[in-house]
Amino acid sequence: MDPLRRAAGLPLVAVVIAFATAALAWYRLGPVPRNTVWAEDGGVFLRERIALGSVDTLLHPYAGYVHLLPRMVVDLGYALPTARYAQVVSLSSCLVVGAVCALVFVLSRDVVRPWPFRLVLAVVPVVLPLAPYEISGNAANLHWYLLVLVPWVFAHRSRTWWGAAALAVVAGLAVLTEPQAILFTPLLLLAWPRRRAASAGARHARLLPLPVTVVALAAAVVQVVTTLTHPRDLTPGAPAFRDVLAGFLLRPVAGAWDPHLGEVVATVVEHGWAPVLVPAGALVLVLAAGVVVGPPRSRWMVVALAVASGAVWWAALLANDGAGQPWADPTSAMAAIPPQRYAAASGLLLVSxxxxxxxALVDADRWSRVAQRTGGTGRLVGALVAWCVVAAVVTAAVLHVAPADTRRSDGPVWAEQLPAAAEACRADPTVEVVRVRSNPWSSPVACAWLFR
Known part of the structure; x- marks a missing residue:
């Protein structure tokens, strides 16, 4: 197909991907989780929206950093009828994830050229088996999805100033939502062309990465200052490295194809580590092969995503678990530990x-010179391995596409509680705020909001 025609059709394809993946994320939640308010969406974010207003709450620190996009979603939910709050937050979050998938598809086209692989890469955020359990369909966990998008935003080479400006807005939203996006700042160098400009127009084009770079670094400074001035309360202690590594195998790695992590732990306790180490070893070989044979931009992207996957897992253990669980020596009782949200986040990066x-393996035309010496055999093996990876991702998605058990499967359904809340407001005119149960906390609901 002609490149111009292909570029012209890209926006339409992106829109289709955005709405299709958003619909899939919505479907995978199930009816009760869609209508249940989760964690900060009904706690901190909603409470501070009511107390501080729509503007002052946007960059208000919480847990050591700024949460711009989740607060915007909560603000949208608060602007609409109270009975629709849970649905609006869930649907808006799914639409944001759909937009992330579409942007990954568009922004990765210079690195991931074969379109089937780029499509699989784009849908990873909504097909990961672990996603619906906690991180999908709520504003509190949108930052994990933005973390998957950030490397593509930073490394992309814009063609126009309008594109660069739009990408800068996305970069600002992402970094002001997830401080760990700072891990990917070295990828900003990939957006800057190396060759010296030969004309004034070329020199002008060389400055296109400037908006994203400036906005990303400025937002990173905001997050760093916020962390220093409003430090997060950390659980004392630190996990041993062997437990970090073993937990990485049992949670993010295993969760890449099986959401039933308790069964994975039980299998390791009963049969040893082979059921986990064998597929993990195959995954390491694929990543290493992609780094060896791929062009420079592919190599850096593989390394960045894989390293960030491990870093997110380790940082989350340090911030939340203290000494953590003895994952290196699992017991049968540990099978009851539910999946952690950061296991899903780490898994998104790892699968990507x-x-x-x-x-990179299937795109043999861009192999390194050393890899091209393998000839037809090398290309055949590379293509076979590459399509096996796609088959594994697609199979895991198909097997776990239906709504399953989540942390919100037992409710409580938000709208069902509002008649009683309204009655409490009517019974005592002096009452201004009533409590409505969310999961796992409760939410402040102003009587004025109920009767608006």
């Missing part, structure tokens, strides 16, 4: 790295 590596 595998798909990028697989795309």
């Amino acid at each position: 790295a595998a798909v990028v590596a697989a795309a």
